[in-house]
Amino acid sequence: MIAPLLATLLSGPTALPGEATRSIHPVRLMTDAPARCVSLPSGQGMSFVLDRDELDAIIDAAPKHWTTEAERQAFIRARRARALLDAVEGTDALGCAVAGRPADSEYLVLHLGEQGRLRAWDAGAGAFVPLVERLEYNLDCRQGLFGTYTFRKPGGEEFFFLMSCIR
Numbered sequence: 413m414i415a416p417l418l419a420t421l422l423s424g425p426t427a428l429p430g431e432a433t434r435s436i437h438p439v440r441l442m443t444d445a446p447a448r449c450v451s452l453p454s455g456q457g458m459s460f461v462l463d464r465d466e467l468d469a470i471i472d473a474a475p476k477h478w479t480t481e482a483e484r485q486a487f488i489r490a491r492r493a494r495a496l497l498d499a500v501e502g503t504d505a506l507g508c509a510v511a512g513r514p515a516d517s518e519y520l521v522l523h524l525g526e527q528g529r530l531r532a533w534d535a536g537a538g539a540f541v542p543l544v545e546r547l548e549y550n551l552d553c554r555q556g557l558f559g560t561y562t563f564r565k566p567g568g569e570e571f572f573f574l575m576s577c578i579r
Contacts, residue, residue: 434549439563442531443540449508450496451533452518454563456571460521461508461531461540467493470520492517506533518574522561534565541565553577 448464474490475483492515499512511517524530525546532541545566550559559576 437546451508454572457535458571459533492520551576
């Protein structure tokens with residue numbers, strides 16, 4: 413599938429001058445189960461688990477119209493949260509509503525991770541994981557045809573992939 417190809421593309425030696433660079437950032441995760449949750453299946457037996465009440469709060473806090481960059485970002489986050497909730501189909505073993513991956517709504521995962529408000533469930537271990545790694549590759553597309561964000565368990569297989577740009 414695409415994961416082995418991406419692993420090959422994203423691995424390798426340190427970039428030479430003019431080549432795309434790759435960086436790895438630890439992302440600390442919450443390990444408590446929210447009372448109401450939405451699960452975003454992500455591959456390799458992993459799912460991101462989002463707090464349903466937080467998604468509702470993101471939607472409720474969004475401006476109807478925006479004039480500043482902060483308001484625009486809040487508007488986009490609310491649109492993404494609404495798209496996730498609209499894509500819910502059934503429940504998983506945790507009792508979370510399971511969302512598909514509509515449009516660009518999964519970029520909300522990046523925001524929640526940056527805010528320290530993200531959870532990841534490892535079905536194989538039957539537990540929330542306290543830490544994942546976010547790999548960033550050529551995010552601005554200045555040195556290649558595409559840029560990506562990839563999440564993985566520390567030193568493990570990638571389980572979530574997002575494009576940051578395409579040229």
